[in-house]
Amino acid sequence: MALRAVLGLDGSAHSRRAGSFLAALKPAGRARVVRVVEPIRLSSIGLLPAPVRVRILGEASRVAAAQRSAARREIEAAVARLKRAGWRATAEVRQGVPLDELLKAVRAARANMLVVGARGVGGVARLLLGSVANGAVRHAPCAVLVIR
Amino acid sequence: MNIRGVLFATDFSLASSQAGQMARDMARTYGAALHVIHVVPPVTDAADASAKLERLKAKLGNGVQVETELRTGRVARHIVDYAREHGIGLIVVGTHGRTGVSRVLLGSVAEAVVRLAPCPVLTVSPATMVASSPATAPEAPPAGRCVVCARETEELICEACRAKIRGEALEHKVEEERPGRRGLPA
Numbered sequence: 001m002a003l004r005a006v007l008g009l010d011g012s013a014h015s016r017r018a019g020s021f022l023a024a025l026k027p028a029g030r031a032r033v034v035r036v037v038e039p040i041r042l043s044s045i046g047l048l049p050a051p052v053r054v055r056i057l058g059e060a061s062r063v064a065a066a067q068r069s070a071a072r073r074e075i076e077a078a079v080a081r082l083k084r085a086g087w088r089a090t091a092e093v094r095q096g097v098p099l100d101e102l103l104k105a106v107r108a109a110r111a112n113m114l115v116v117g118a119r120g121v122g123g124v125a126r127l128l129l130g131s132v133a134n135g136a137v138r139h140a141p142c143a144v145l146v147i148r
Numbered sequence: 149m150n151i152r153g154v155l156f157a158t159d160f161s162l163a164s165s166q167a168g169q170m171a172r173d174m175a176r177t178y179g180a181a182l183h184v185i186h187v188v189p190p191v192t193d194a195a196d197a198s199a200k201l202e203r204l205k206a207k208l209g210n211g212v213q214v215e216t217e218l219r220t221g222r223v224a225r226h227i228v229d230y231a232r233e234h235g236i237g238l239i240v241v242g243t244h245g246r247t248g249v250s251r252v253l254l255g256s257v258a259e260a261v262v263r264l265a266p267c268p269v270l271t272v273s274p275a276t277m278v279a280s281s282p283a284t285a286p287e288a289p290p291a292g293r294c295v296v297c298a299r300e301t302e303e304l305i306c307e308a309c310r311a312k313i314r315g316e317a318l319e320h321k322v323e324e325e326r327p328g329r330r331g332l333p334a
Contacts, residue, residue, distance in 0.1 A: 021268060026177045113270075118262075129263045137243065137262055137271050143170065147268045 003029030006111040007082075008102045008132065009074055010035065014117025018147035019078040022115045028086035032109045033078045035071040035091075036098040040064055068093060099135040106142055114140045118148035151237030155183045156208075157227045157261065160200050164242030167272035168208055171240035174270075175212045180237065182212045185230050187223040194220075224260030232266050239269045 007022050009015045022031060040060045045053055075091040082089035094101040106114050119130040129146075136144045156171035158164045168184075175182035186201050188194040198218055205214045219226045231239055243258040262269045293299065294306035301307070 133262065134259065137259055138256075140273065143273070144271045145268060146262050146265075146271070148265070 005113040023085040031089040033091045036101040155236040167242035185217040187226040188220040228264040
């Protein structure tokens with residue numbers, strides 16, 4: 001079976017291992033490396049006085065920019081590793097809810113495998129399985145490879 | 149990467165046959181042994197399980213070394229224990245794509261395996277078949293027939309099958325809650 005994989009990264013150790021595992025799979029196919037960045041929500045910012053609001057928004061956009069560039073670096077490293085292993089790999093940063101965006105990426109790429117780490121950076125460290133991995137197993141329209 | 153063993157956990161369903169092919173491909177690619185395990189759930193009768201397992205071994209044994217294992221008891225627990233005991237590098241398991249009430253009642257072995265496994269797990273859903281190999285995708289049951297037993301009915305699932313699903317789930321629950329009997333063969 002020719003592999004068309006979507007690799008979901010989130011900056012965690014599990015997702016780094018997911019990248020190495022996929023690169024080592026044979027025969028090398030096509031891979032779309034996706035990193036989803038969640039938007040920073042500032043719900044009641046409208047209630048604050050203007051100068052404070054400007055300050056917070058400025059900070060938030062700096063944080064968002066830093067997140068995006070970290071995301072870029074991570075997916076570019078994964079793409080480089082996949083290419084060295086003979087894969088045809090492309091990268092994409094998406095913004096939104098991680099599971100939803102990964103499933104959208106799977107459909108857009110008509111992927112037959114979704115590769116994710118067992119647990120991400122969010123949530124509780126003692127959790128055995130993160131919500132993204134669990135949701136992927138339940139909802140993905142393709143095979144799901146969960147790496148730990 | 150060096151995978152020493154690939155474990156294919158099967159319930160002999162259509163959903164798991166696709167998983168079996170993927171497991172065989174993986175094992176062949178890595179020159180790994182293919183382990184095939186079937187776990188008989190506590191309250192079910194599975195007289196023909198070992199014959200089915202032998203047939204599966206013959207079917208998948210093309211170019212790979214196949215080990216089979218038949219156990220009785222809590223399904224996900226036995227699969228994960230076997231993986232630990234045999235230093236398995238990858239577990240492959242089919243999912244049924246159950247949703248809603250039947251998922252809550254019958255649970256998902258695949259999800260439990262993913263949660264407890266000591267190694268990577270590949271889950272293969274019924275939808276995968278449609279996505280990757282349209283030629284071998286199973287036909288949807290014709291309208292007016294039960295999706296479980298294909299008998300004629302006005303509903304999606306006929307009354308008999310619904311009762312069976314409810315009954316099995318109930319038996320299972322009773323078995324789980326009876327102390328001291330957990331995991332014993334029925």
